Amino acid sequence: MEERKSHQLLRKRGDHNASVSYSELLFDLIYVFAVTQLSHYLLYHLNFLGVIQTTILWFGVWLVWQHTTWVTNWFNPDTRPIRLILFGVMLVSLLMAASLPKAFEDRGLIFAICYIAIQVGRTLVILFLLGNNHHLTPNFKRILGWSCISAFLWILGAFNDGYIRVLLWAMAVLLDYVSPMFGFYLPFLGRSDSGKEWTIDGHHLVERCQLFVIIAFGETILMTGLSLSEVEVWTAERIIAALVSFVGSLSMWWIYFDVSSEAAIHKIRHSVNPGLLGLKYHAVHVILVGAIIVCAVGDELVGSEPSSTVTYTSLYVLIFGPVIYLLTNMVFKWITSHTISVSHSIAILVLLLFIPVCFFISILIINSIVVTVFVCIAIFEILTPHMKKEELLEKL
Known part of the structure; x- marks a missing residue:
């Protein structure tokens, strides 16, 4: 227990919330x-x-970011060793991100090597810094073990192509996604x-x-602006498409940030097992x-060709x-918050029932x-009495 408190690289846990550096x-x-x-x-x-390929690549990108986020949650990123780890991951992440457009072509091995270098390399450095006697060492040894198992599938997939690469990388992503749950x-x-080590x-x-989440919403706004800027003639239809996409991004932002984010902070802070909840x-x-x-891809489609009709693939991004x-x-x-959103349920039902009509109208x-x-939905959240939000937090 003493070593938990004294290790110089760990964040200090106290009354003050840990801030993002x-x-x-x-x-x-x-x-x-x-x-x-x-996108x-x-x-x-x-x-x-x-769609399948993008999903695999997205999960890979997220898992690198997620594991690094947990490291900077445990360890103080303002200390020099952890900051150097972060910058090293940044460099390799840049190469990994640059290889994304051709990850299922001739840059598959580059993507796989970058992913493995981050996941395995970061864990090895943390284990070296912790030593053998720290209470977090067994946890990181297990993480290293699973990273090595998935690394085999990433490399094997990189030396294959087509559907074989898709299958092997999907298995690797699934292992990395599910292993923390066990x-x-x-x-x-x-x-x-999770209650003691996380x-x-x-x-x-x-x-x-x-x-x-803000990064992702920034991408939706960026795609809207780019599609409008690349058009030579700003017709009323294209301007309306841009305005609709912008309003959509704002309303989606509101749905996420209005109450749920406050409740999440309160819930994890007071949970007896914050690691599992996290x-x-x-x-x-x-x-x-x-x-x-x-x-964001749907907004780009609408902005570029607002009068076009829907296809089965464009229906995926739009609905x-x-x-x-x-x-x-x-x-x-x-x-x-252990609440079921009625407004969300109704909205999902409306959107699903609306699908047959989509084939007879423009994507705008x-x-x-x-x-x-x-x-x-956003208006419903606005009209929800403020006291209800406070009562919700008190209930948690």
């Missing part, structure tokens, strides 16, 4: 680039295979105890996820942020992206109706 904000800039790369990849590969269990090394700071974890929180956010990226976003928001609210009208649904 400037080095972490700088680190996130790499992932702004990665999100842009992924463009999906835009130019808008078919079933492209405490990184390994024979002879046992299982990590002693995270709830405020820091929530704030890091919120910052990534794990669930991250597991939801990878899907939630992915849905925002999908919606199912928003549906996934609302579903994950519902799960998020259930995890943080489709997007306008989807955004109207989001605005209605």
